[in-house]
Amino acid sequence: xxxxxxxxxxxxxxxxxxxxxxxxxxxxxxxxxxxxxxxxxxxxxxxxxxxxxxxxxxxxxxxxxxxxxxxxxxxxxxxxxxxxxxxxxxxxxxxxxxxxxxxxxxxxxxxxxxxxxxxxxxxxxxxxxxxxxxxxxxxxxxxxxxxxxxxxxxxxxxxxxxxxxxxxxxxxxxxxxxxxxxxxxxxxxxxxxxxxxxxxxxxxxx
Numbered sequence: 001x002x003x004x005x006x007x008x009x010x011x012x013x014x015x016x017x018x019x020x021x022x023x024x025x026x027x028x029x030x031x032x033x034x035x036x037x038x039x040x041x042x043x044x045x046x047x048x049x050x051x052x053x054x055x056x057x058x059x060x061x062x063x064x065x066x067x068x069x070x071x072x073x074x075x076x077x078x079x080x081x082x083x084x085x086x087x088x089x090x091x092x093x094x095x096x097x098x099x100x101x102x103x104x105x106x107x108x109x110x111x112x113x114x115x116x117x118x119x120x121x122x123x124x125x126x127x128x129x130x131x132x133x134x135x136x137x138x139x140x141x142x143x144x145x146x147x148x149x150x151x152x153x154x155x156x157x158x159x160x161x162x163x164x165x166x167x168x169x170x171x172x173x174x175x176x177x178x179x180x181x182x183x184x185x186x187x188x189x190x191x192x193x194x195x196x197x198x199x200x201x202x203x204x205x206x
Contacts, residue, residue, distance in 0.1 A: 012153060016154075017154055017157065019154060020150075020153075020155035022151070023147050024152060024155075026151075027144040027145065027147030027148030027149070027150075027184070031184050031187060031188035031192075032188070032191055032192070032195075033195060035140060036195075037140070038087075038136050039083070041139075041143065042083065042087070043076055045139070046075045046078065046079030047072040047073075048072070049075055050071040050072045050073070050075025050076060051071050051072035054068050054069070054071020055067055055068045087139065088129050088132075088135075089125065090135075090139050091124045091127070092121040092122070092125030093121065094142065095120040095124025096117040096118065097120075099119065100116065103117075137188065141184065141186075141187070141189050142185045142188075144184060145181045145182075145188065149181055
């Protein structure tokens with residue numbers, strides 16, 4: 001999992017600062033109104049996850065278009081066929097991935113790693129089944145946070161003192177990256193919940 005995160009950061013370093021603007025805008029849209037865009041977001045999310053799985057299965061340290069594309073298409077097809085359970089599957093995948101990252105910090109691998117991933121998948125998937133609306137807000141806010149932070153990191157790179165400040169902060173405490181991602185995720189969940197409640201109230205009045 002850390003390898004995939006490093007690959008994403010390496011990819012971002014090769015982009016121009018102007019690319020950060022659409023990334024921030026897309027991230028902001030998902031944070032603010034991700035639940036309204038859920039059908040499209042779910043399909044794209046399955047594609048990205050499938051592509052990452054395909055890349056990891058390729059066993060190569062360089063980007064493999066065939067494996068990434070094949071995994072993306074395969075999981076997008078699964079997501080389309082199981083669209084009613086998209087939030088459950090995506091929440092499970094995120095829960096399993098986060099569990100694997102935590103276990104990697106403690107240098108655990110092998111069967112314990114996969115058992116932890118399975119438990120994370122099952123636990124988050126079960127919770128998602130009972131809390132669909134909250135999960136949609138959480139998943140879209142998380143993805144929006146990733147895009148927003150990615151875009152901001154590209155643009156901050158152009159301001160030397162800001163870049164040095166954030167780089168030193170994350171170098172001394174890598175967990176700060178998680179904190180930077182947690183903030184927009186939490187804001188998105190709260191904003192989307194309020195927006196969904198307003199929409200439900202208007203529908204009820206009509």
